[in-house]
Amino acid sequence: MKKQKRFYLTEKEMPERWYNVQADMPNPLKPALHPGTKQPAGPQDFAPLFPMELIKQEVTTERWIQIPDPVRDIYTLWRPTPLVRAFELEKALGTPARIYYKYEGVSPTGSHKPNTAVPQAYYNKMEGVEHIATETGAGQWGSSLAFACQHFGIKCTVFMVKVSFEQKPYRKNLMEIFGAKVIASPSTQTDAGKKILANDPSCTGSLGIAISEAVEVAAKDPGTRYSLGSVLNHVLLHQTIIGLEAEQQFLLAEDEPDILIGAFGGGSNFAGFTFPFLRHKIAGKKMRVIASEPAACPTLTRGKFAYDFGDTVGLTPLVAMHTLGHNFVPSAIHAGGLRYHGAAPLVSQLLVDNLIEAVAYKQNECFASAMLFAKNEGIVPAPEAGHVIHAAVVEALKCKESGESKVIAFNLCGHGHFDMSAYQAYMAGGLKDFELSDKELQENLAALPGV
Numbered sequence: 001m002k003k004q005k006r007f008y009l010t011e012k013e014m015p016e017r018w019y020n021v022q023a024d025m026p027n028p029l030k031p032a033l034h035p036g037t038k039q040p041a042g043p044q045d046f047a048p049l050f051p052m053e054l055i056k057q058e059v060t061t062e063r064w065i066q067i068p069d070p071v072r073d074i075y076t077l078w079r080p081t082p083l084v085r086a087f088e089l090e091k092a093l094g095t096p097a098r099i100y101y102k103y104e105g106v107s108p109t110g111s112h113k114p115n116t117a118v119p120q121a122y123y124n125k126m127e128g129v130e131h132i133a134t135e136t137g138a139g140q141w142g143s144s145l146a147f148a149c150q151h152f153g154i155k156c157t158v159f160m161v162k163v164s165f166e167q168k169p170y171r172k173n174l175m176e177i178f179g180a181k182v183i184a185s186p187s188t189q190t191d192a193g194k195k196i197l198a199n200d201p202s203c204t205g206s207l208g209i210a211i212s213e214a215v216e217v218a219a220k221d222p223g224t225r226y227s228l229g230s231v232l233n234h235v236l237l238h239q240t241i242i243g244l245e246a247e248q249q250f251l252l253a254e255d256e257p258d259i260l261i262g263a264f265g266g267g268s269n270f271a272g273f274t275f276p277f278l279r280h281k282i283a284g285k286k287m288r289v290i291a292s293e294p295a296a297c298p299t300l301t302r303g304k305f306a307y308d309f310g311d312t313v314g315l316t317p318l319v320a321m322h323t324l325g326h327n328f329v330p331s332a333i334h335a336g337g338l339r340y341h342g343a344a345p346l347v348s349q350l351l352v353d354n355l356i357e358a359v360a361y362k363q364n365e366c367f368a369s370a371m372l373f374a375k376n377e378g379i380v381p382a383p384e385a386g387h388v389i390h391a392a393v394v395e396a397l398k399c400k401e402s403g404e405s406k407v408i409a410f411n412l413c414g415h416g417h418f419d420m421s422a423y424q425a426y427m428a429g430g431l432k433d434f435e436l437s438d439k440e441l442q443e444n445l446a447a448l449p450g451v
């Protein structure tokens with residue numbers, strides 16, 4: 001038999017702590033600013049939106065944070081997830097590279113998102129919160145939070161970006177199975193939604209708009225809190241369970257990654273997979289860490305590092321991040337989870353410090369690589385994951401040219417079982433490639449709040 005393909009940990013070997021990169025970053029994050037005063041925001045400014053325990057996790061510089069036992073118990077529904085050597089993909093590409101993927105599609109909702117939905121719902125429950133409002137792009141986050149909320153007996157309302165609401169009706173059904181209320185965004189249920197619709201009645205929505213709606217609902221009701229599926233420090237922290245498991249699994253494989261890659265939307269799966277390895281890079285070890293984003297929404301590769309709002313209407317604190325401008329509404333690509341104007345401040349700072357790299361690809365080339373992966377490895381990836389697979393294929397083909405047998409590791413952040421209409425359109429040759437024009441980019445950047 002050929003060499004081992006899948007590397008598993010037992011439930012007992014699942015990490016007991018999350019890793020906080022803030023402990024090891026060469027330069028600290030710039031402080032978040034209050035949207036009105038433009039002064040550094042304190043814990044009380046976030047209190048209407050988040051439970052205090054998550055606010056503490058947002059700012060702590062402690063290296064290791066204990067994972068509560070009730071959270072670890074729910075994690076065992078799907079964790080630890082497998083690390084898999086992609087022998088069949090290697091063969092199909094004819095590359096001397098060794099390719100591994102960590103597979104997060106085995107979770108109850110088919111992606112990495114429950115890794116943070118569960119602890120977020122748990123900390124809200126501990127502080128007596130009865131209702132959580134959130135946004136969702138592709139529906140991966142909304143269904144994950146719905147799953148976590150029903151587990152802890154919390155009501156959940158999800159503002160779903162309208163284009164995904166229409167493209168992915170089954171994701172909506174999944175959220176409803178878990179008891180959530182799902183509203184297409186922009187909606188007429190909030191002032192933020194009404195304002196957007198007044199300007200553009202046919203607006204297809206964006207994550208930034210849906211965030212404005214969910215934040216407004218939470219800010220207006222003392223029994224409701226808001227929850228975000230990406231971008232924030234505590235979200236990235238919870239996702240580090242992915243990379244911490246992978247680190248142990250690479251020991252089992254007796255191999256070490258030279259190149260680590262993640263798909264990039266707001267930054268959570270990329271960070272969760274790569275940050276535990278990045279701490280060794282910060283300590284001097286040689287490796288490349290690459291974020292792969294859509295050319296239609298090129299936040300890291302073409303955005304500006306500046307203070308901007310996390311939402312479209314300007315209700316959130318201002319954070320220093322790479323941004324395309326909070327008014328930017330990305331084209332309706334099928335990787336709905338990657339259509340966000342901003343980036344996680346932690347990822348942005350690490351990019352500024354040259355510890356990570358970023359690349360951008362168009363959707364047709366990503367679907368081509370996703371199809372190649374599906375045919376050879378047997379898993380149909382989420383369109384978001386197509387971006388990481390394509391970046392891995394590009395690196396593997398470089399190895400083919402140079403003859404180097406590098407170890408390429410990527411995070412297969414989700415399966416695409418709810419995305420068949422996207423594959424159908426791709427196979428019928430009907431997908432359009434979008435690339436942001438310089439003119440549109442400059443127009444959106446001109447609206448940045450000068451701080």
Ligand SMILES: Cc1ncc(COP(=O)(O)O)c(C=O)c1O
Binds near residue numbers: 140229230263269336
């Ligand atoms: C499968 C999948 N991958 C990636 C992302 C992008 O989010 P993030 O960058 O926070 O991992 C999403 C977001 O919805 C997603 O559903």
